[in-house]
Amino acid sequence: MASSATVGDLVSQPYKYGFVTDIETEKIAKGLSEDVVRLISAKKNEPAFLLDFRLRSYRQWLQMEEPDWATLGHPPIDYQEIIYYAAPKQQEKKASLDEVDPKLLETFDKLGIPLSEQKRLSNVAVDAVFDSVSIATTYREKLAEHGVIFCSISEAVKDHPDLIEKYLGTVVPGNDNYFAALNSAVFSDGSFVFIPKGVECPMELSTYFRINSGDTGQFERTLIVAEEGASVSYLEGCTAPMFDTNQLHAAVVELVALDDASIKYSTVQNWYAGDENGKGGIYNFVTKRGQCRGDRSHISWTQVETGSAITWKYPSCVLQGADSVGEFYSVALTNNRQQADTGTKMIHVGPRTRSTIVSKGISAGHSSNSYRGLVQLGPKAVGARNYSQCDSMLIGDQAAANTYPYIRSQQPDARIEHEASTCRISADQLFYLQSRGIAFEEAVSMMVSGFCRDVFNQLPMEFAAEADKLLALKLEGSVG
Amino acid sequence: MIRPDAPVLLEIRDLTARVEDQPILKGVSLTIRAGEIHAVMGRNGSGKSTLSKVLAGHPAYTVTGGTVLYKGEDLLSLEPELRARAGLFLGFQYPVEIPGVSNLEFLRVATNARRAGKGEEELDTFAFEDLVRERLQVVQMDPAFLERSVNEGFSGGEKKRNEILQMALLEPLVAVLDETDSGLDIDALRIVAGGVNHLAGPDNATLLITHYQRLLDVITPDYVHVMAAGRILRTGGKELALELEERGYDWVDAELAATERTPAEVG
Ligand SMILES: Nc1ncnc2c1ncn2[C@@H]1O[C@H](COP(=O)(O)OP(=O)(O)O)[C@@H](O)[C@H]1O
Ligand SMILES: [Mg+2]
Numbered sequence: 135m136a137s138s139a140t141v142g143d144l145v146s147q148p149y150k151y152g153f154v155t156d157i158e159t160e161k162i163a164k165g166l167s168e169d170v171v172r173l174i175s176a177k178k179n180e181p182a183f184l185l186d187f188r189l190r191s192y193r194q195w196l197q198m199e200e201p202d203w204a205t206l207g208h209p210p211i212d213y214q215e216i217i218y219y220a221a222p223k224q225q226e227k228k229a230s231l232d233e234v235d236p237k238l239l240e241t242f243d244k245l246g247i248p249l250s251e252q253k254r255l256s257n258v259a260v261d262a263v264f265d266s267v268s269i270a271t272t273y274r275e276k277l278a279e280h281g282v283i284f285c286s287i288s289e290a291v292k293d294h295p296d297l298i299e300k301y302l303g304t305v306v307p308g309n310d311n312y313f314a315a316l317n318s319a320v321f322s323d324g325s326f327v328f329i330p331k332g333v334e335c336p337m338e339l340s341t342y343f344r345i346n347s348g349d350t351g352q353f354e355r356t357l358i359v360a361e362e363g364a365s366v367s368y369l370e371g372c373t374a375p376m377f378d379t380n381q382l383h384a385a386v387v388e389l390v391a392l393d394d395a396s397i398k399y400s401t402v403q404n405w406y407a408g409d410e411n412g413k414g415g416i417y418n419f420v421t422k423r424g425q426c427r428g429d430r431s432h433i434s435w436t437q438v439e440t441g442s443a444i445t446w447k448y449p450s451c452v453l454q455g456a457d458s459v460g461e462f463y464s465v466a467l468t469n470n471r472q473q474a475d476t477g478t479k480m481i482h483v484g485p486r487t488r489s490t491i492v493s494k495g496i497s498a499g500h501s502s503n504s505y506r507g508l509v510q511l512g513p514k515a516v517g518a519r520n521y522s523q524c525d526s527m528l529i530g531d532q533a534a535a536n537t538y539p540y541i542r543s544q545q546p547d548a549r550i551e552h553e554a555s556t557c558r559i560s561a562d563q564l565f566y567l568q569s570r571g572i573a574f575e576e577a578v579s580m581m582v583s584g585f586c587r588d589v590f591n592q593l594p595m596e597f598a599a600e601a602d603k604l605l606a607l608k609l610e611g612s613v614g
Numbered sequence: 615m616i617r618p619d620a621p622v623l624l625e626i627r628d629l630t631a632r633v634e635d636q637p638i639l640k641g642v643s644l645t646i647r648a649g650e651i652h653a654v655m656g657r658n659g660s661g662k663s664t665l666s667k668v669l670a671g672h673p674a675y676t677v678t679g680g681t682v683l684y685k686g687e688d689l690l691s692l693e694p695e696l697r698a699r700a701g702l703f704l705g706f707q708y709p710v711e712i713p714g715v716s717n718l719e720f721l722r723v724a725t726n727a728r729r730a731g732k733g734e735e736e737l738d739t740f741a742f743e744d745l746v747r748e749r750l751q752v753v754q755m756d757p758a759f760l761e762r763s764v765n766e767g768f769s770g771g772e773k774k775r776n777e778i779l780q781m782a783l784l785e786p787l788v789a790v791l792d793e794t795d796s797g798l799d800i801d802a803l804r805i806v807a808g809g810v811n812h813l814a815g816p817d818n819a820t821l822l823i824t825h826y827q828r829l830l831d832v833i834t835p836d837y838v839h840v841m842a843a844g845r846i847l848r849t850g851g852k853e854l855a856l857e858l859e860e861r862g863y864d865w866v867d868a869e870l871a872a873t874e875r876t877p878a879e880v881g
Binding site: 562563565566567570571572573584585 | 709
């Protein structure tokens with residue numbers, strides 16, 4: 135019986151971004167050493183301060199150990215088996231898109247991210263990163279008119295070295311954690327955004343990450359700076375081909391918001407998750423942190439995590455400025471053998487700082503989905519407040535959900551509220567909807583979107599519907 | 615209303631079904647024509663809800679034999695949602711709660727699915743609001759219930775009213791109402807029964823499942839069937855319900871014991 139199966143079949147829709155683009159790439163030999171770090175830096179003609187940053191991070195990484203506190207299990211990663219730099223063979227980054235290899239344009243077209251002038255998404259500027267390098271950034275001139283800088287981080291190193299030197303590594307230091315140190319040593323590319331004082335960025339900015347090579351690690355680095363009174367909304371998307379080996383993805387994202395600035399950072403993560411038996415898929419170890427450096431500044435993270443074999447990710451806010459606000463809205467969906475350990479850290483430093491956490495975990499198949507969050511109120515965080523809500527939805531009876539909320543408060547009178555709930559999509563609920571004429575997939579999708587509504591409402595409009603569809607797709611065949 | 619020439623809407627023949635390995639329905643036959651109201655009565659556990667769920671296509675029940683024709687066509691091969699779109703309605707004995715799904719949105723999607731089944735065009739949100747407000751009156755329900763999640767935190771009576779509201783919106787051809795009266799106080803019972811009477815017409819049919827006479831005081835059935843151990847043991851007019859009320863179910867047990875003492879395989 136097609137639809138009268140169980141809640142277990144609905145999550146196994148084939149991954150439609152699993153194709154590989156056949157394109158000539160320049161790769162360096164696999165393995166990691168100080169020479170490799172120097173080689174990456176040399177390939178990018180980097181200034182001395184950056185090589186220095188890389189080498190320091192590399193040396194610290196050598197002293198560190200891979201963290202093992204998350205509820206994740208995977209075979210040991212052999213860091214000498216990974217290629218740390220791969221780039222499609224096109225000499226220079228092209229001034230005009232017309233000169234970009236058509237195969238690359240076609241790849242992004244297929245992914246639903248048209249880069250060519252005629253087909254661009256209106257009001258969304260896109261930076262497209264393919265394996266280790268950025269291949270195109272749209273709408274640059276239009277943004278430049280407003281003083282907004284949006285380019286790959288490699289270009290920023292060349293064109294705005296002062297800004298990079300001033301901000302890079304100031305939110306996530308080179309020795310922050312094992313994966314951040316690794317990233318700081320070998321990061322290849324990523325996006326740079328700078329919104330000058332008083333400017334409201336005139337369009338959505340978005341970076342689209344595509345892993346193509348099977349044996350290459352992806353280590354992108356993103357830095358967003360919003361000066362006093364500036365604001366920006368930024369979205370990242372990610373996909374990868376299906377390989378039956380695991381690829382390591384260890385990114386670092388740093389956000390800096392000065393007085394009255396606001397940064398909204400949204401992620402729709404759809405890396406390849408591996409097959410139903412857990413073979414293949416991306417290991418996603420990401421460090422994302424925003425610093426509300428200025429008074430009344432505002433940083434908001436919204437994430438929809440649906441892909442990756444393993445997700446280890448805690449987008450955080452350091453609320454330094456007085457009255458600054460941090461937000462974290464998350465939907466994490468796991469299916470089959472996927473494992474996610476994700477959450478946030480809200481570090482309240484300044485007075486009257488506020489934070490909101492809304493986490494929705496959906497676990498289907500044999501997957502495991504953990505929320506891990508820290509709310510910390512320091513000695514000066516007088517009048518600080520936090521509200522957290524962590525809800526889990528289980529689909530079928532083989533999946534696991536865990537919630538680990540940690541609270542460390544040095545403010546005895548602080549208002550910290552935490553709510554948590556767990557629910558299960560039952561066969562009877564689905565049958566009820568079906569018996570009213572609603573098709574099985576739509577019934578699941580209604581229940582899942584109802585569950586995720588508070589988070590989807592935070593996504594930029596253009597992407598909220600996408601997120602809805604993505605979840606429905608991911609769950610197809612998992613219920614029955 | 616019995617009209618021998620009215621078209622047959624539902625024809626159940628020798629239906630058998632099981633849950634897991636346990637046979638529950640052991641040969642049910644029942645013919646329902648347009649305009650008729652049927653009541654199925656019987657003790658708890660006799661298989662009444664099972665019959666209703668098999669008709670609606672619940673995946674936990676496996677049909678092991680027999681046929682069901684709906685408007686002359688095979689019902690059992692249709693997915694549950696297609697049965698609903700074709701006009702079969704099940705009012706649940708225990709309607710489930712669906713947190714996070716707005717009742718209004720749910721009712722609109724369901725109504726439009728049924729309209730599509732009738733070849734009618736979809737109602738937009740405004741047109742639907744008008745319709746739902748009108749139909750709310752059938753069950754005297756507060757519009758505030760539209761803003762809540764489906765059945766979430768509804769009392770037993772409110773859930774049953776929400777079922778009848780759905781019936782009023784979906785305009786089924788065959789409505790199977792499973793113990794819609796249970797758990798209702800007398801006022802709620804009147805409202806619900808009033809709704810059912812209001813919706814019953816010459817072109818549709820109603821199958822009421824109950825084990826109390828009191829519902830049948832307000833909705834007059836054309837036929838009463840007594841179910842026991844997965845079979846329809848007897849069929850009669852409305853007086854059969856009164857007889858049951860008077861004599862209780864013990865004679866049913868006696869009759870059942872008698873039928874079981876004459877197994878076909880003997881001899
Ligand atoms: N989903 C189910 N799982 C196991 N047993 C069931 C299930 N549904 C019904 N039964 C069993 O089938 C028999 C008939 O139940 P039911 O159809 O609910 O009777 P009624 O509605 O007449 O009270 C009972 O013995 C009941 O325990
Ligand atoms: Mg029952």
